[in-house]
Amino acid sequence: MRKNIVSIMKDYDHQIVWLDYFNKNLSRKKGRKVSKSISVYDPTMQELIGASESLELDFSEEDTNSQARYPRRSFVKSGYIMISKKEKKTSVVNQIAKLMFEVRQQKH
Numbered sequence: 001m002r003k004n005i006v007s008i009m010k011d012y013d014h015q016i017v018w019l020d021y022f023n024k025n026l027s028r029k030k031g032r033k034v035s036k037s038i039s040v041y042d043p044t045m046q047e048l049i050g051a052s053e054s055l056e057l058d059f060s061e062e063d064t065n066s067q068a069r070y071p072r073r074s075f076v077k078s079g080y081i082m083i084s085k086k087e088k089k090t091s092v093v094n095q096i097a098k099l100m101f102e103v104r105q106q107k108h
Contacts, residue, residue: 011082014063015089017052018080019043020070022097031072033090034097040104045079051099057092058084 020026021033022043032039040047045066052059063082070078083092 013085014082015085015092016080016082017048017089017093017096018068018070019045019048019078020073021093022048022100026073031070033093038094038097038101040097040100043100047100047103048079048081048096051096051103052081052083054099055092055095058086 018031020031022039023032024036024039024041026032045064049064059081064079065081066079067077068080069076070080086092
C-alpha cells in the first residue's frame, strides 16, 4: 500500500506569534521570547489580538488559533496568531509585549 504524502510548503510571507512568548511564568527555555520586565502572567488570546490590532498588524480571524499547543509545551493548550511579515519577528514580538504590559498596568 502506498500512502499519499502531502507536502506542506513553508509560508515565508507570514509569522506565527504564540501566546507563550509573553508568559512570565515560563523560562526562555520553555518558550518565553521577551524579557520578564515586559512579560505578563498568563496572557490571553484577547490581549494578544487587541495588542496586534492596536499595532495595526495584518491578520484575520482565520489566522488565529486558540486551541493550538505550543511545541515546547504540547501538554498545555496555548494559542497563536499568524501575521504578515513586515518587520523582524523579534521587533514585532517586543512591540506586542510592551503594549500587553501597558494594558495590564492600566487595569491594575
